[in-house]
Amino acid sequence: MVAHAFAEPIIYPAVGASLDVEHISHAFDIDGSVLPVLDDVNFGVKPGEFIALLGPSGCGKSTLLRLVAGLEAPRSGVLREDGDPVTGPFPSRVVVFQDPTLFPWRTVWNNVALGLEAQGILKSQRQRVDAAIDLVGLSQFRNAYPHQLSGGMAQRVALARALVNDPKILILDEPLGKLDSLTRITMQAEIVALWQRKGFTTLLVTHDVEEALFLANRVIVFSDRPARIKADIAVDRPYPRHRGDPELAELRRNILGLLGLDATW
Amino acid sequence: MSMYSASRTVAFPQSAEEGAALEGHSLSLPASIRAGGVGVFASVMWVGFGLSCLLWPDLGDWSRTHELAVAAFIIAGGVLAATASGKLLGRFGRGLQQRAPWLLVLGLFLSLWEVATAKFAWLPLPFFPPPQAIIEVYTDDLPKLLESVFASVKLQLGGYAIGAAVGFLTGVSIGWSRSVGYWVHPVLRFIGPLPATAWLPFAFFTFPSSWSASTFLIALATGFPVTVLTWSGVASVSNAYYDVARTLGARPSFLVLKVAIPAALPHVFVGLFMGLGSSFAVLVVAEMIGVKAGLGWYLQWAQGWAAYSNMYAALLVMSLLCSSAITLLFRTRDRLLVWQKGVVKW
Numbered sequence: 337m338v339a340h341a342f343a344e345p346i347i348y349p350a351v352g353a354s355l356d357v358e359h360i361s362h363a364f365d366i367d368g369s370v371l372p373v374l375d376d377v378n379f380g381v382k383p384g385e386f387i388a389l390l391g392p393s394g395c396g397k398s399t400l401l402r403l404v405a406g407l408e409a410p411r412s413g414v415l416r417e418d419g420d421p422v423t424g425p426f427p428s429r430v431v432v433f434q435d436p437t438l439f440p441w442r443t444v445w446n447n448v449a450l451g452l453e454a455q456g457i458l459k460s461q462r463q464r465v466d467a468a469i470d471l472v473g474l475s476q477f478r479n480a481y482p483h484q485l486s487g488g489m490a491q492r493v494a495l496a497r498a499l500v501n502d503p504k505i506l507i508l509d510e511p512l513g514k515l516d517s518l519t520r521i522t523m524q525a526e527i528v529a530l531w532q533r534k535g536f537t538t539l540l541v542t543h544d545v546e547e548a549l550f551l552a553n554r555v556i557v558f559s560d561r562p563a564r565i566k567a568d569i570a571v572d573r574p575y576p577r578h579r580g581d582p583e584l585a586e587l588r589r590n591i592l593g594l595l596g597l598d599a600t601w
Numbered sequence: 602m603s604m605y606s607a608s609r610t611v612a613f614p615q616s617a618e619e620g621a622a623l624e625g626h627s628l629s630l631p632a633s634i635r636a637g638g639v640g641v642f643a644s645v646m647w648v649g650f651g652l653s654c655l656l657w658p659d660l661g662d663w664s665r666t667h668e669l670a671v672a673a674f675i676i677a678g679g680v681l682a683a684t685a686s687g688k689l690l691g692r693f694g695r696g697l698q699q700r701a702p703w704l705l706v707l708g709l710f711l712s713l714w715e716v717a718t719a720k721f722a723w724l725p726l727p728f729f730p731p732p733q734a735i736i737e738v739y740t741d742d743l744p745k746l747l748e749s750v751f752a753s754v755k756l757q758l759g760g761y762a763i764g765a766a767v768g769f770l771t772g773v774s775i776g777w778s779r780s781v782g783y784w785v786h787p788v789l790r791f792i793g794p795l796p797a798t799a800w801l802p803f804a805f806f807t808f809p810s811s812w813s814a815s816t817f818l819i820a821l822a823t824g825f826p827v828t829v830l831t832w833s834g835v836a837s838v839s840n841a842y843y844d845v846a847r848t849l850g851a852r853p854s855f856l857v858l859k860v861a862i863p864a865a866l867p868h869v870f871v872g873l874f875m876g877l878g879s880s881f882a883v884l885v886v887a888e889m890i891g892v893k894a895g896l897g898w899y900l901q902w903a904q905g906w907a908a909y910s911n912m913y914a915a916l917l918v919m920s921l922l923c924s925s926a927i928t929l930l931f932r933t934r935d936r937l938l939v940w941q942k943g944v945v946k947w
Contacts, residue, residue: 427850437841441863441940451849481940
């Protein structure tokens with residue numbers, strides 16, 4: 337359904353927004369003690385870029401995504417979308433979480449329609465919902481309830497629910513983390529194709545080095561908590577990429593080295 | 602005999618199985634008769650019930666014995682006819698076939714009841730009236746009974762609707778707003794667990810009419826479980842749902858109406874179910890003590906006059922009404938919660 341997009345050259349339509357992460361620090365209060373999670377994180381993202389955020393488990397990557405989404409405000413620093421400070425959630429920055437978190441009382445169609453309904457524009461824009469469901473190849477399941485879907489299908493619905501809003505920044509919080517490896521490989525290709533077609537800026541948190549290298553223009557490697565940027569690596573390889581690419585293998589070795597795992601490779 | 606059968610290895614159990622299978626087979630030969638077999642027996646049993654009414658003279662003075670026997674014969678004929686033409690009747694025929702064992706047992710029960718009361722008085726009269734005495738109540742005292750039913754339904758509906766609505770709104774407010782919770786929660790903890798019937802004396806001298814007092818009590822009995830369950834439903838909604846909705850541009854009103862409430866609905870229905878049960882109890886007590894109408898009052902009145910058949914007749918009606926109310930609630934729930942897996946069928 338989306339495979340044909342693979343052959344197209346990389347184009348960055350002006351849909352994506354730029355994102356500036358300026359000296360962001362954040363901490364949580366846990367039982368009276370302060371737990372720092374982000375320490376002066378500073379980087380910029382160009383419109384339409386695909387950034388992967390890699391780092392040890394629990395280092396604060398997902399917290400950074402929540403800040404970008406506007407679900408929480410940082411303790412210090414500023415986030416800017418196209419130069420404007422982020423002050424709260426807005427449908428131009430949509431998150432796909434690790435769990436699909438579909439609303440079990442809504443059908444696939446109504447789940448995908450959620451954003452348009454919340455913004456009060458569903459009545460005039462119903463065809464966008466159909467288009468988003470078609471885009472992820474689930475038109476046969478539009479009247480199914482979430483408990484009738486497989487894990488991969490549910491995550492596709494979650495993707496459609498995000499894409500129907502035509503986000504400028506798509507925030508992916510380990511969206512493929514809980515899927516089986518075959519579904520994961522299929523959906524990685526689908527995500528690349530959608531990104532190329534739509535041109536949104538993408539932020540992906542992942543634990544999977546290979547996934548980061550297969551998908552992203554840039555891989556930002558974080559340290560242990562509190563997260564600091566350890567390396568910012570450009571992945572200058574054309575799409576579609578191949579998992580056996582020797583240059584990607586070299587990058588992978590470097591990154592695993594940064595994460596202290598090179599002995600296993 | 603099986604020792605010499607063709608299969609010698611495990612001859613004995615196998616032959617037993619074969620025997621059973623054969624027996625089953627011979628029974629199933631005319632398939633329609635086997636399928637209708639229980640129906641035929643049920644029909645016979647109802648004929649038996651009719652005969653039990655006619656064979657012996659009544660020990661008491663009941664005017665409907667003859668009609669009851671005729672009705673039993675008509676039912677027997679109906680069951681037989683429906684069994685014979687089962688295929689033609691479609692869904693009704695299948696439903697009847699499924700319930701045939703129950704019809705059979707019911708016929709047996711009625712026959713025993715008839716013989717044990719009206720004919721030989723094995724059970725002491727007047728505490729155990731025969732079926733015809735109860736039929737007599739339905740035919741001769743119908744207006745008063747209907748009036749009581751109407752009064753009860755009216756009282757119950759009003760009180761339940763008020764209690765459910767107030768309980769639901771209170772529950773959502775406590776679950777959603779910390780400050781509402783701060784003020785309402787202690788009051789709820791203090792007043793809620795008190796059985797609503799404990800308020801009876803207070804309600805009957807405070808409220809202007811016994812009707813408003815009873816409505817208040819029924820609403821109270823309904824409201825407490827509905828409030829608590831709605832509250833816990835709203836409180837247990839996963840934050841992830843709110844996060845998703847917020848990133849998609851949802852305002853607070855959307856979060857309450859389209860996220861919190863639908864997610865809490867399964868809990869709300871448990872509360873509505875519990876509230877229905879306790880409100881029935883309050884309804885009957887209120888009618889027995891204060892209200893001068895309704896089935897509770899009818900029961901009390903019948904007991905006072907030692908009109909035991911009226912009491913049983915009213916009990917039967919009451920049980921039908923309560924059961925229908927619960928059926929209606931469960932149907933509504935099934936309709937609203939189709940998205941849930943494995944809900945209990947009432």
